[in-house]
């Protein structure tokens with residue numbers, strides 16, 4: 233059933249806009265479409281989106297490089313920060329006016345989104361939504377890999393492959409807090425960032441990290457976190473100690489190098 237919402241023109245909106253990917257491809261396949269507003273279903277909140285992220289995973293989904301790419305047409309957008317506008321029956325964990333964040337997977341490129349209350353995390357209203365939204369996918373992924381998958385401890389020796397990216401930067405910051413000894417690959421213009429985070433920078437264009445690490449850490453590393461996939465994963469295995477672990481978080485075929493689900 234269509235419903236209305238107030239806006240700053242004094243009139244009421246009955247429609248909201250979303251961006252859809254009409255088929256596999258790049259930005260040229262994106263289109264703006266209108267949707268009817270509806271009342272939130274039981275357990276759902278209606279959220280006005282204030283910020284959404286654009287990251288490598290959105291591109292992987294658009295192009296179909298990930299096994300999890302939604303079928304087209306779909307609304308991209310892996311994460312949002314927004315404000316709750318209306319509540320369905322039985323919602324008790326959030327109230328109208330609350331600022332919230334959610335890991336949507338897709339669906340974030342929209343003015344309005346309807347999400348179950350269990351998907352919403354509180355966000356202080358004093359923070360910039362554009363800054364907060366960059367934390368959602370990158371830092372949830374990095375934190376889970378470090379502390380739930382690898383269960384790192386202070387002093388562990390790790391290699392971060394693709395350390396200058398969104399997830400890589402989160403791994404660097406959280407890795408420093410965890411007291412890790414970090415080696416990290418990136419292009420040279422970003423090495424200052426890696427060094428600021430306490431990592432030993434490696435230029436993947438000109439240096440062979442396998443050779444370099446076999447000399448620097450002959451006993452091998454405890455963990456490799458690989459954001460590239462493909463051949464880099466295989467090379468990552470070569471620098472682990474016996475019993476060490478590779479945590480690979482990119483499509484195994486590599487960044488945008490082949491199409492899994494076209």
Ligand SMILES: NC(=O)c1ccc[n+]([C@@H]2O[C@H](COP(=O)([O-])OP(=O)(O)OC[C@H]3O[C@@H](n4cnc5c(N)ncnc54)[C@H](OP(=O)(O)O)[C@@H]3O)[C@@H](O)[C@H]2O)c1
Pocket residue numbers: 287288289290292369370373393394395396397398399400417418419420422436459460464481482483487
């Ligand atoms: N599994 C999950 O939960 C999860 C969550 C988030 C992301 N991901 C996936 O993780 C991957 C990375 O995502 P992201 O958002 O962090 O990407 P991003 O921000 O686009 O960063 C990618 C980085 O790759 C670097 N790079 C390219 N080729 C490289 C190579 N051969 N060796 C080392 N670095 C290289 C670039 O570094 P330079 O500019 O320094 O060259 C760039 O900073 C994507 O495939 C994404 O879909 C998975």
